[in-house]
Amino acid sequence: xxxxxxxxxxxxxxDGPSANRRAIKNKALLDFLLSLATLVTTSCEFALHTKxxxxxxxxxxxxxxxxACMLRYVGRLxxxxxxxxxxxxxxxxxxxxxxxxxxxxxxxxxxPK
Numbered sequence: 001x002x003x004x005x006x007x008x009x010x011x012x013x014x015d016g017p018s019a020n021r022r023a024i025k026n027k028a029l030l031d032f033l034l035s036l037a038t039l040v041t042t043s044c045e046f047a048l049h050t051k052x053x054x055x056x057x058x059x060x061x062x063x064x065x066x067x068a069c070m071l072r073y074v075g076r077l078x079x080x081x082x083x084x085x086x087x088x089x090x091x092x093x094x095x096x097x098x099x100x101x102x103x104x105x106x107x108x109x110x111x112p113k
Contacts, residue, residue, distance in 0.1 A: 022078075026077065026078050029073060029076060029077055030077060030083055030087070033070055033073060033074060033087070034086070034087065034090055036066045036067075036069055036070045037087075037090040037094050039066040040067045040094050040098070041090075041093055041094045041097050043062045044060070044063045044094075044097040044098055046059045047059035047101055048097065048100060048101050048104060063098075067094075
């Protein structure tokens with residue numbers, strides 16, 4: 001899909017330079033948020049499979065920072081139906097691994113920081 005069609009689809013406005021800029025910024029933001037979701041998931045998965053408590057805590061801190069960053073930017077995003085499906089599929093996986101990590105931490109008796 002070309003940028004003009006993407007801009008029209010995302011903004012509902014006619015083609016123009018500002019619509020193209022909005023579409024480009026929105027696509028970049030979506031890619032950034034999807035990368036952050038991957039980072040959160042990966043950090044939590046590493047924490048789940050690591051036995052060293054210091055490394056576990058470090059990975060949890062990294063995951064929390066990435067998640068907080070996601071929350072700051074997600075409200076600025078205009079999503080198409082396809083983007084919503086992709087974003088939800090990534091964040092559902094992220095939420096599952098966070099839940100597993102929380103259960104493990106409770107089981108091990110460590111307190112969240």
